[in-house]
Amino acid sequence: MKDLHHCELLTRRQLTPRMVRLTLGGPSLTGLTPRPAQDIEVLLTDATGAPIKRRYTIRHARPQSGEWDIDAVIHAGAGPGSAWAATAQIGSRVELVGPRGKLQLRPAEGHLFIGDEASSPAIAALAEALPDDQVAAAVVETQSEADRLPLAADHVRWIERGPAAAGDPALLLAAVDQELREARFEQVYILAEAHTTGALRELVHAAGVAPDRVFAKGYWTAGRSSSSVLGGRRERG
Known part of the structure; x- marks a missing residue:
């Protein structure tokens, strides 16, 4: 798969009662500089084991160390994406695709x-x-x-x-x-x-x-x- 990255969850930090910041890292992220507000697809599975994707904005990127931060809202009963963000443990493996997204800032007053x-x-x-x-x-x-x-x-x-x-x-x-x-x-x-x-x-x-x-x-x-x-x-x- 194009732009597939095998990463690890490095840190997690609670930003608000309902939002967590997850830091993902991997060798293939080194040197990559996403545009502001580009996102990733995290590859997950649902309750039946079927593959699914959930998208998260890249909040910060540190190309030198190969680390990306994503901020995820934790919503009770909101399915596999929210469940993953709420329960993923430091050191766990994460597969993701990215960076993605067409949004670009345009000059304006x-x-x-x-x-x-x-x-x-x-x-x-x-x-x-x-x-x-x-x-x-x-x-x-x-x-x-x-x-x-x-x-x-x-x-x-x-x-x-x-x-x-x-x-x-x-x-x-x-x-x-x-x-x-x-x-x-x-x-x-x-x-x-x-x-x-x-x-x-x-x-x-x-x-x-x-x-x-x-x-x-x-x-x-x-x-x-x-x-x-x-x-x-x-x-x-």
């Missing part, structure tokens, strides 16, 4: 990043990679304040859904609409639940952002099997 817990690692990586002279704002939905991660953006609008189910677009739509009324953005990146991503794309287009200046990607899909919810991104297609 103003960038807007939109997402939730599942995409916050990607948003953080993208914001950190921007030149100092380019302004970045973000709108991020989380379950609670405890789920927030540091973002190197000039302005972050945090919204909390509380006990409501993840995947309802109402909160993000309202917050993004307000953000678009208060500032102008030349480039927008939407990384959210699949149906919410579609609704947000329409809202952003209606606000006057050209379609070719909007990158939109569904990071997970509400209503699918629990394996698709706020953990590793489910392979689509």
Whole structure:
């Protein structure tokens, strides 16, 4: 398989009550420098032993030592991806494919990043990679304040859904609409639940952002099997 890497879980660190950082290392990662927010496919098996894939953003890469960090949301009952992230032991073997992904930062006076817990690692990586002279704002939905991660953006609008189910677009739509009324953005990146991503794309287009200046990607899909919810991104297609 192209770009297949045989790695080891080197360290794990709890970032929030529901997110863990896993550091993966292997000789074949040495010298590889992924673009910001590229991802990997971790090769796993489901409860029946059938092969499955789960996708995670590469949060940091250290080419000299052959190490990649991935941040994974731990969601109760969320299937094999979340179960793996919650239980994988240091020293265990991990097979992965990558780096993957077409997302690239484009020069712009103003960038807007939109997402939730599942995409916050990607948003953080993208914001950190921007030149100092380019302004970045973000709108991020989380379950609670405890789920927030540091973002190197000039302005972050945090919204909390509380006990409501993840995947309802109402909160993000309202917050993004307000953000678009208060500032102008030349480039927008939407990384959210699949149906919410579609609704947000329409809202952003209606606000006057050209379609070719909007990158939109569904990071997970509400209503699918629990394996698709706020953990590793489910392979689509």
